[in-house]
Amino acid sequence: MKAFERKWWHSAVVYQIYPRSFMDANGDGIGDLAGIISKLDYLRQLGINLIWLSPVYRSPMDDNGYDISDYEDIAAEFGTMAEMEQLIEEAKARDIHILMDLVVNHTSDEHPWFLEALKGKDNPYRDFYIWRKPAPDGGPPNDFRSYFGGSGWAFDEASGEYYLHQFSVRQPDLNWENPRVQEEVHAMMNRWLDRGIGGFRMDVIDLIGKEVDKQIMAKGKNLHLLIHQMNRATYGARDKLTVGETWSATPEDALLYSDPERQELSMVFQFEHIKQTWDEKHGKWRSRPFELSRFKAVIDKWQTALADRGWNSLFWSNHDLPRAVSKFGDEGEYREASAKLLATALHCLKGTPYIYQGEEIGMTNVRWSTIEEYRDIESLNFYRERIAAGITHDEMMTGIHANGRDNARSPVQWDDSPHAGFTTGTPWMAVNPNYRSINVARALAEPDSILWHYQKLVALRKLYPVLVYGDYQMLFAEHPQVFAWLRRYEGDTLLVINNVSREHLTLDIPEPLQAWHGECLISNYAPRDQLAVSLELQPWESFALLIRE
Template structure:
């Protein structure tokens, strides 16, 4: 195993905040920076030391902040730049760094650069964006489709040209073939780093090297060159943490991004394990049954591929994905034990764990009764497009219930008071009705809650280097219900066993493992300190056994 260059963030656990839904301090129904500041002691109690903050920049909120109109200011609904600087400093006082969400594949159509670009083909900012003349029939330059539905080209009547938008029509793509875009973006990033943030989460960063006329949007030929330039001009010399959102990444790609010798990113988010439950034709809008064998193989592939040179990000959920316990666990009878199992499994793999807000209390997916109660632009646009093409209302709603982005965006459930303690006003998105029993106050009052299980996992990561640096080897690879592995580091061994289903089962133990015994670091049932000829596993049972002095 290659000796690793240890970084300050290697033993960190990241907590993602979706600001609009986290905590509303002024009663307008939208979460804000003041609300986040008011909960910093909660994060300190949980033990996390990095907060990934989804975008809070100035924005018309066509895509809830992922459409930025001013990178150097804060959206009014979230607060002020002064409050943002206070958040950075108050967090740092608690040994917590802020990870800003950076969206530089595109801007809002209200950004001053785009407003200037639309003034004419000879405007100095015209080439900050991607323009093409119409096709011979007057239509779009090609048939590229937006990820949010419809054509990826929007017509500008004033100039008679089309501009590219891979997402909303109000999110024009930046032209990364223009060196002036690099200069402006790098300068902006350095201004944020100068304010003391810990680094960046980089939205759809694999799209900035796009080769438009070839319709190569991800992994274009200049992608890694652009990222290396960004690294050297901004975060690289500052020892920051960076994580790139890369839906297209293969394990080979991830090594290009995260090998420290290449000076690109700290790690990437890849979604291979997430897409295991998506239909191969219809994507996330039609689910296929969860198959542990496929899921294990995906995680094993990534753990193995990035073992010596790269670094993995570890996550079950985020602001774009369904709730972890609803997707991979059991949000009914076994909600608590399955949520703990998922937590143990995630935090005992090699890489940096990410907790999405509410995951630590086992928040679940929501089923609103009408389409009108949903707010997500992707869900609403795709609903209209697909129903118009023949998909039934019920089919589309089933897809939204399973994988729609609003599942993760319902307000954080703080207590059993009206609107879950999130706001004294009317929340921008409805609260999950189960907030009266699933909330932070309730979890804090129960010594054996999911929340305290997470706190223990965060603490263990800081205490035991094997959780951070130990190598990984899967066990029981062919077992259809158990995901298990060992990790080894400096003469110690960590055995992790997870029953991913709600069945009682008997797990035969290989002879060479039957004598293993040690300290049970964590369990969601009674602690286990030794193995035997077989293990009788409870529904969703999970534990981690530390074996010292090379006994195994």
């Protein structure tokens, strides 16, 4: 195997914070920077190395901050730039870097660039965005649909032209074919890097190379050139972590993004494993059953394809996805066991693990009965659109319960006091009613909690290079309930076995492995330090066994 040039972020663990829902320090019901600062010691105790901070820039909050009106100011509900700088410094004092969320495919319609663009076709900022004349019938230039529902074109009456918005109508797309857009964005990125951040998470970065008139939105012809130019102009010489959100990525694409010799990104988020439970016709709004065999095949494909040159990001959940234990585990009787299994599986694969806030205590999906209780613009838009098309309320709510983005956005459950200790005011979104039994305070007090399981996994990455650099070989590939693999590095072999089911299983062990014994690094039942002809596996049992030469 080709030796990787070791990077500090290879052994790191990233913790994502969705600020609006993390911790409210001033009682207005909205999480804020001061709230994050107040919890830095908790994060240091967990052992994480980076905070991926979802957007805190100034924004009208049409899409909860992913619609930015000023890249170099902080939204008032989150705090001030002085508090942002305090967060960077106080995190750094605890050996934690800040990964800023970079949203540069689009801006808010309140961004000064767009306000200038609206002033007329001759305005210098007009070409910062993407404009087209109406179709012969006066309608949109083409039939491109927004990812949030409806047409992807909005009409500007003053100029008689349409502008492109792949997301909300209030999120006009930037024109990355304009060199001035590139220059302005690069300068902004460098000013953030000069403040001492650890890098960027790049929102829908695979859309910036779009070929609009061909309706090629992802992976346009200039995409990799644009990212390479960004690398050279900004973070390339600074040894930062960069991860791109790329819903369109294949393993072959991921190698283009993450091969160090290409000078683009550290890694990308790919979503093939996430989409395994989406209906092929209706997408995320109609689920299909989880099938471990299909899921394993996807993980195996990505682990193998990026083995020698690229780098994987590892995640089960984020601010756009359902809670991991609700999607891939068993949120009922085996919530704790399955949450620990998911943690072990994630942290024992090759790549950089990401923990989404609340995942470390096994937070679950919310399940509200009325659409009025939800806040997410995507869910609200699609609910209205599909109800109008004849989909029933119950069918649409089933889809939202399974995959709606608000599942991950209910406030973090800190303790069993009112509103889960998130706020002394009225929370912007209701707290999950199960907070009295699922909360951080309770997890900290229980030595065998999910939280301490995560803490141990994070610590193990610092101690055992096989967890970071070991190669990967799947075992029991055809088994419908067992997810297992080997990792090998410099004389160490790590065996990871997971029973992804609520069944008691008897697993026959191949002869070469039957005599293995070693150190059980982690388990969610009694530790296992040796193998035999067969193993009796408990429901959702998971363990990692280290064998040293």
